[in-house]
Amino acid sequence: MTETLTADKDASPADGFQALDSSDLSDMTTPAGVDGPGGGVVETPAGEEIPAAVPDAPAETRAAATPSGPVAVSGVEGIASADDSSGQQTGEPADAPAAPCVLKETPAVRQSWATRVLAHMRPVLRVACCIGAGVCVASGIWLFMRQPQADPAAARSRAVQEQAVRAEDLQPILPEPSPPAADDHSAWEARLREIDALRQTLLAKKEEILQLQQNYHYGVLEVEEEAARLIKSTGIDALVQALKNRQLEPFLKSIQRRQAYRDGLEKPLRWIELGSEELLYLKRRAIIDLQLKEIAERIDFKSNIVEIDSAISKYQPTAERLAVGAPAQLNASMDMIWKRLAEQAKLATVSAEDPQDQEITGEVCSGHLGRLSELTNLTLRAARCLAESGAMELFMNRLSRISPAAAKKLCEWPGQWLCLNGIPRLSTDFAKHLSGWAGERISLNGLSELPVEAAAALAGWKGRQLELMGLRKTTGIEHLAQWEASGGKLYVPDGLRKEIALLKGTGRPPANPAAPGRR
Amino acid sequence: MHRHRVVSAALIIGFTLGVWCAGIAADDGKVQELNRALSDIGSAEQMLRQKTALAGSVRQLLRQQADELKAEIHEARRRTKVAAFQQAVQINRIDYNLRLVQRLFGYIDRLDDRIGNFRSAVQALDFYRRQIRDDMLILRTLNDADTAGLLRQLDADLNGFKAQAERPLLTASAAGLRPLETIWSDILQGK
Numbered sequence: 245m246t247e248t249l250t251a252d253k254d255a256s257p258a259d260g261f262q263a264l265d266s267s268d269l270s271d272m273t274t275p276a277g278v279d280g281p282g283g284g285v286v287e288t289p290a291g292e293e294i295p296a297a298v299p300d301a302p303a304e305t306r307a308a309a310t311p312s313g314p315v316a317v318s319g320v321e322g323i324a325s326a327d328d329s330s331g332q333q334t335g336e337p338a339d340a341p342a343a344p345c346v347l348k349e350t351p352a353v354r355q356s357w358a359t360r361v362l363a364h365m366r367p368v369l370r371v372a373c374c375i376g377a378g379v380c381v382a383s384g385i386w387l388f389m390r391q392p393q394a395d396p397a398a399a400r401s402r403a404v405q406e407q408a409v410r411a412e413d414l415q416p417i418l419p420e421p422s423p424p425a426a427d428d429h430s431a432w433e434a435r436l437r438e439i440d441a442l443r444q445t446l447l448a449k450k451e452e453i454l455q456l457q458q459n460y461h462y463g464v465l466e467v468e469e470e471a472a473r474l475i476k477s478t479g480i481d482a483l484v485q486a487l488k489n490r491q492l493e494p495f496l497k498s499i500q501r502r503q504a505y506r507d508g509l510e511k512p513l514r515w516i517e518l519g520s521e522e523l524l525y526l527k528r529r530a531i532i533d534l535q536l537k538e539i540a541e542r543i544d545f546k547s548n549i550v551e552i553d554s555a556i557s558k559y560q561p562t563a564e565r566l567a568v569g570a571p572a573q574l575n576a577s578m579d580m581i582w583k584r585l586a587e588q589a590k591l592a593t594v595s596a597e598d599p600q601d602q603e604i605t606g607e608v609c610s611g612h613l614g615r616l617s618e619l620t621n622l623t624l625r626a627a628r629c630l631a632e633s634g635a636m637e638l639f640m641n642r643l644s645r646i647s648p649a650a651a652k653k654l655c656e657w658p659g660q661w662l663c664l665n666g667i668p669r670l671s672t673d674f675a676k677h678l679s680g681w682a683g684e685r686i687s688l689n690g691l692s693e694l695p696v697e698a699a700a701a702l703a704g705w706k707g708r709q710l711e712l713m714g715l716r717k718t719t720g721i722e723h724l725a726q727w728e729a730s731g732g733k734l735y736v737p738d739g740l741r742k743e744i745a746l747l748k749g750t751g752r753p754p755a756n757p758a759a760p761g762r763r
Numbered sequence: 764m765h766r767h768r769v770v771s772a773a774l775i776i777g778f779t780l781g782v783w784c785a786g787i788a789a790d791d792g793k794v795q796e797l798n799r800a801l802s803d804i805g806s807a808e809q810m811l812r813q814k815t816a817l818a819g820s821v822r823q824l825l826r827q828q829a830d831e832l833k834a835e836i837h838e839a840r841r842r843t844k845v846a847a848f849q850q851a852v853q854i855n856r857i858d859y860n861l862r863l864v865q866r867l868f869g870y871i872d873r874l875d876d877r878i879g880n881f882r883s884a885v886q887a888l889d890f891y892r893r894q895i896r897d898d899m900l901i902l903r904t905l906n907d908a909d910t911a912g913l914l915r916q917l918d919a920d921l922n923g924f925k926a927q928a929e930r931p932l933l934t935a936s937a938a939g940l941r942p943l944e945t946i947w948s949d950i951l952q953g954k
Contacts, residue, residue: 517855518855521855521856521859522855522859524859525859525860525862525863528832528859528863529862529863529866532825532828532863532866532867532870533935535824536821536870536933539817539818539821539931539932539933540870540931540932540933540934540935541930541931541933541934541935542934542935542936543933543935544935
């Protein structure tokens with residue numbers, strides 16, 4: 245609170261107001277240093293600071309600081325403004341001559357300003373204080389009333405937790421969930437979907453296993469090819485010798501191991517087959533029964549669902565259920581393997597170009613086909629790598645040897661142009677494989693003769709263009725004419741062209757109508 | 764005395780008229796009963812025909828499903844080249860499909876029985892309808908006919924037919940199913 249003690253009533257309020265600058269205003273409103281250890285300062289109108297009511301100051305200092313005339317007392321208790329217009333510090337003697345004059349003039353200025361402000365502020369402050377007090381009381385009451393349900397969300401959460409706890413307590417007491425009734429569509433649909441999903445999983449796994457089994461199968465054949473050549477080149481003729489050979493012994497063990505895995509995969513395949521068929525049966529039986537539920541009685545839906553649940557649990561493809569068993573138990577006898585290899589070695593051909601062919605095969609399997617045209621012997625491994633190479637045209641014009649397994653694998657290659665101009669003879673088996681090849685052009689210009697059986701097989705090929713420019717003999721020519729008549733484009737030497745024309749009886753080459761089904 | 768005669772004659776005439784009117788009323792009641800019986804026969808017949816149609820459509824559906832399963836069996840047989848029953852049931856698909864066909868044939872046979880029963884009931888109702896029409900003709904002509912026995916029998920049969928029609932069309936049971944081997948032989952013979 246501010247209280248003004250006025251000594252000079254004649255002082256003009258306006259004069260006093262004009263005499264004050266902004267620093268004075270801050271003095272009036274800011275009780276700086278009130279609680280400070282130094283007791284604060286009082287600033288004179290001239291801007292000088294004087295210590296105000298310093299308790300620890302000497303008695304004479306306190307006496308000098310205490311005005312003897314009218315003073316303006318700050319609203320803050322304990323601060324007295326003792327302005328001194330003479331500019332003297334509070335340390336000056338109290339009986340300084342200018343002091344009374346100053347004390348007379350300054351309160352007049354302050355009093356006029358403070359009086360006006362306080363006169364205006366007082367009712368406002370009272371109202372504000374009343375409102376503040378009212379708000380405090382109301383807030384207290386509100387908080388007091390709100391205390392028991394301070395956080396409804398938390399209360400709800402607690403209730404839910406309590407319910408959950410109660411439910412958990414009750415759970416062991418509750419009976420087992422019964423199978424869905426016949427009219428519980430959603431439960432049945434869920435079961436049937438579950439069967440479908442599991443069956444799809446099993447079938448996908450079956451495909452994976454078949455792929456793996458085929459890989460092992462080819463792996464066995466590839467090693468057998470190499471081993472047979474090695475046996476032929478080394479002249480080994482007994483298993484005991486073979487097992488002592490550092491190169492051959494790993495081949496034999498590798499064949500045995502891969503064969504064991506290949507055969508061992510039959511077990512999970514059978515298990516998957518059984519599971520997928522049983523699941524399909526249960527699903528179909530359930531569908532048959534469900535479609536009759538409106539018009540039939542005594543259909544045993546409970547038994548149906550129990551069997552379905554049991555099958556779903558039984559045929560989950562876990563690692564244990566898919567296990568192939570101990571490979572050691574599946575190992576084929578080494579004697580059997582040796583006998584087979586010995587037979588193959590008799591048919592194997594050994595050439596001086598084999599090392600180079602192996603290098604090229606290695607490159608091909610690394611994705612480099614640059615030296616493919618130099619390959620003379622196509623092994624199964626090379627054929628597999630080519631089939632997966634992604635190339636669209638294969639030119640192997642020095643190729644003169646190809647194993648049956650390699651020929652079969654090569655014809656799975658999804659390219660367009662197969663150029664095998666180095667092949668001197670075409671076996672019927674190879675021709676059969678070629679007839680199933682899905683490409684467009686075959687060049688076999690190295691053939692001088694085409695056996696009738698091979699020509700008959702080749703006539704079934706659905707491709708567009710067949711080059712046989714090396715043919716000299718007319719055997720099988722009627723099949724070639726037939727193939728051409730079905731829409732294929734046949735390239736043969738002029739002599740054979742005339743023969744074909746004669747066969748047709750027209751004196752000119754047969755037309756090439758686009759036959760249905762030809763690519 | 765004269766007055767006494769007049770009163771007596773009036774009483775006799777009144778009595779006669781009463782008896783005659785009562786007779787007419789009784790005959791009208793019989794006609795109404797017979798008409799009501801015809802209506803009941805119509806309703807029961809309609810219900811039986813609806814049930815027959817429903818059973819027939821379900822039977823056709825089941826037959827179609829059995830044919831599809833048999834086609835799968837043929838396909839599996841071509842693939843595996845089995846002919847003997849003992850070999851055939853070693854093939855999972857053939858074995859399971861034979862069991863499903865057996866189940867379907869069981870349902871179809873029961874539906875055939877029910878359809879036969881419904882048709883017999885409809886024939887019986889038609890027979891009743893003819894009898895009732897005959898009795899109505901007699902009532903119109905002779906003003907009298909003994910319909911009580913016929914209506915009693917009709918009521919009993921109608922109740923029986925209704926009860927039969929309201930029962931489920933099928934009662935599942937493992938009894939009476941055709942042997943799997945017989946089904947396999949029939950499939951081989953293209954039946």
